[in-house]
Amino acid sequence: MIFWRRIKMVEKYEESRLYQLRHSAAHVMAQAVLEKFPEGKVAIGPPVEDGFYYDFDLPRPLTPEDLEEIEARMREIIKANEPFIYEEVSADQAREIFEDQPYKLELIDGLEEGGVDEHGNPVDEKPVISIYKSDTFVDLCRGPHLEHTGQINPKAIKLMSVAGAYWRGDEHNPMLQRIYGTAWLSPQDLKQYLQFLEDAKKRDHRKLGRELDLYSISDAVGSGLVLWHPKGAMIRYLSERFWEDEHLQNGYDLVYTPHIGKADLWKTSGHLDFYAENMYSPIEIENQQYFLKPMNCPFHIEIYKSDIRSYRDLPLRYAEMGTVYRYERSGVLHGLMRVRGFTQDDAHHFCTPGQMPEEIDFVLSFSLNFLRSFGFNEISAYLSTRPEKAVGDPERWQAAEAALEASLKRAELPYEVDQGGGAFYGPKIDLKIKDALGREWQLSTIQFDFNNPERFDMSYIEEDGQPHQPYMVHRALLGSMERFFGILIEHYAGAFPLWLAPVQAVIIPIADRHVDFARAVMADLKAAGLRVKLDQRSDRMNAKIRDAEKQKVPFMLVVGDREMENSQVDVRRRSGERLGALPVADFKALALKDVAEKLVG
Template sequence: MESLRIRVNGKELQVEKGVKLGEVFGILGIQNAVGGKSGSRLIDLLTPLQEDMELTPVFKEDPESLDIMRHTLSHILAQALKELYGYEKVHLGVGPTTEEGFYYDVEVEGHTISSEDLPRIEEKMREIIAKNYPIFRKEVGREEAIKLFSDLKEKYKVEIINRIDEGETISIYGQNGFVDLCRGPHVPFTGMVGEFKLTHVAGAYWMGDSSRPMLQRIYGIAFWDKKDLEERLKFYEEAKKRDHRRIGRELELFLIEDEVGAGLVLWLPKGAILRKTLEDYWKEEHLKRGYQLVYTPHVGNAKLWQTSGHLDYYRPNMFSSMEIEGEEYFVKPMNCPFHIAVYKSKVRSYKELPIKLAELGTVYRYEMSGVLHGLMRVRGFTQDDAHIICAPEQVEEVIQETLEFAIDVLRDFGFEDFKVYISTKPADAIGSPQQWELAEKALKKAVERMGIEYEIDEGGGAFYGPKIDVKIRDAIGRLWQCSTIQFDFNLPERFDMEYVGSDNRRHRPYMIHRAIFGSIERFVGVLLEHYAGLLPLWLSPVQVRVLPVSSEKHLTYAREVEGYLREKGIRVELDARDERLSARIRDAELQKVPYILVIGDKEMEGKHVSVRGKKEGNLGSMAVEAFTNLLLEKIGKKE
């Protein structure tokens, strides 16, 4: 028998080839290990060791251990389904782990699983766990595997086997009469899994291909500790509480209605003022940084979209055409062709570059009905769009400046944590290698210089150019894609864009698309979820609500205060309804108004107001001017 040298935590051990990792740990007196790790590779206790290796044990404290037990839970889920609906009726797809749990894609003949079935399935799973069945692992040959899974009527598994590379080991795992094709890793007994809960069931195409059958995906979450599980469930509840669709209705910000159309947003007065605040800020910041604002139409001639290539490549996402005086027109899905037309309105000199054209351009895109979601995914939205046209030697500086701009803006809205993704040249790219190299280098350099954490999505760029995407982390840790800076080597060619260089010759400029918010709609949605509706003062649709204690005695002075604040540019409302003061306070609190001013006899005497802050609580009485100055200072600081 061949022998192997295994190093665990620095201790070297000589064992026979084929000895299971669990036995190795046993010899070494390592207890409670869930599995082992060699480099980044996870190995479970059931796996026979075939080569010399250095290992560290994985315990429950190690995050990798979750992956192992979640994987086993997905098998237990599969077995539970087989037990409940019949071994030959349940066809298994794939059952991987997720960031917080696991799922299994299955097809159940003659039954569709609904969320009502989940408790029963869970119960069956707990039975399997309680029995503490030993889990086995076996390596099988390709032919043997195909025969085994064909006999089991596991058509999807057979398909997977056929896709496995020659030479790769094919392993099966199972327990108590249940067998699954699986790479592992798993815990050695069904009783070793942690706390779990099945959360929901949804459809999922086999292999993610819409031309293949749709399976049912059963999702579960799982952690070692009940505490962690409950925390995760609380997170879902918290997310639900922050749902911008709910907040939007409660605070009367926006409306999306059947009568108007799916994915089309009506901005109610309070939402409109929020949007205006965002837009005014946006325009000011752009002007400060040398952008030129433009306005372009909502529709454009088909010839334009032909030249841009949208009709060839983007047509499925465009609304149907309309005919005007024998010419075909389309509602715009993008602003770029118009901005290019602005650029081309005259001969451009290198001295003008970079030219930065910006517009809050409302575009319409056909999105499949199933993907529409509140403000986050709509059919009509306003991009905070800009196109930067520059010379090659300006690219680096332009990218740097643009990225800084985006981050500065996002910081102003209270986001501090960013994740940046750079997508590089895909296989089917157009443009010269020099162009790609220059562009990709500029992107990387900009991110590195700013010291932001980033990842590279190798080959993930669009065919027409590489890009940077910025995602922001919200108050409960979720990432939202917002800003994007995207090179375009395609449109300058298609539209024959030029500038005259210092050599008096014509040159092709570089063009960069960029958005900071992404879309106004989506960004407002993200803001609402980030702040759970309690927007910072400078963004609040209503910043102050004035409440006279008595709607008769104090009304005149209350109106005076209201008028004064309004004149100072503060968004103020008077609530002199014939209601108890505490009822009106409650109402203002629920509407998340940052400051409530109570006005009674005492305040009237000294031209004071009694201030109650949403965050600070009762701040006591102060002079109207003092309060106004305090407020204006806070608004100025974007608090």
């Protein structure tokens, strides 16, 4: 379950030697698997981001021992320096070669018809049918490959896991067994990659969430329903207060809306027609059906519609931490990243066509500033444009896309255009941030909606005295508080910046006689608004420091005889850095300054 992407160093991966290497490794693996299971059927085996996979239809499930055996056999094949031999064939010749391979036969049909490559991906031209032979293995394949298997470094490959995958990615098709492997140019690269995986594992928000007592998910409550513990709740509280302040200072109005709404509302919005499978079953009372809200939009629209709007009232910006419930299939739930009840930092903008470009400019720069406040400085964007099937006035689409692109250019943001990738109801910008490990996560979305204004018959009165349809923009900066929290945990590896740290400092008295002084220091710091705890267990100072360190508390304040005498605290950062003994007032000033500046680290 990958919610993030690694940034590729190679500009054109498909043309790189690494790509060839991985593709070749996939063939070697397929050969090893077929030797072990001669009756096995092969599907496809392409390189992927950090390695490669191959899908098989095999008589029995593979075990970890099988993988070891296959990997060992791969090394033998590599050692044999088997050449990869390219050959172009006709469709009929190909059918003969792969007569026992039904999946390949299906691919050959596709190739012959044209329009798709040997992996079933759409291509412009009708591809040439080609095969690659190496040793005993023949594959329907466009290549390119290495010259021979010996160019694969046997110490730079590793089979990672086996998993189920649907033939051609369609859940109505049979499920195949997919073996994931990784392959690198050198053993050092492999080692580095495995190290990366381990680092990522250490940061896993599910692990840190428990260790730092941030949140839990209880069987008794239900899957995908998050319980925010006091420390996690503090981080959310601080994030939300900041969020509210920023919105109020930037022309938003805060609104609150209920968690359920009548069936008719969801009928009007189209959710019951197009989104029903993700909605919880209705609650019935007094002959009315109510649904838990999967989105906030209809409520904000109803607020808009509660009065007649003039062009003078626009733009209107309604913002809400809106908690929604979506039924997610059991297999997709994942810690905080994918849950069934979550709070979106939602907002809807309503404006006139004339205001629209400026409104987009505003929302983009507002988003960027906001993300930077949380320590995300590397941001890039996706611009998704009109798909073939779309609702709304084409002129409006064009204007909206132009405004989105112009804003991206003004913001000097790197972006990619996903032609036709927009939703049927409007174009959008998605913002991606890069975390401390270089992983990319999609957070913000700024999305036009040409559907709802129509469905809800929204209007404002223009200068001409006539009703006009407003532009509606939906946006979320953090996405959902749950997912954002998960990303934040992993980005900081649990070591939150001072302004977000649930406990900012732990006071560590050396002996019992220092506890009274420690209490006085704590009261002083708390009065200044700092979140401070006193560790008065009868453990040794070293043990208390170790615990505070493990809890990633930003400051440890040691107080002993010397400090007590001089009204000082001995300040240690969680990094291990010693700031030495400081007067309590100096520490207070230092900490408050860091908080105010939202310093990271």
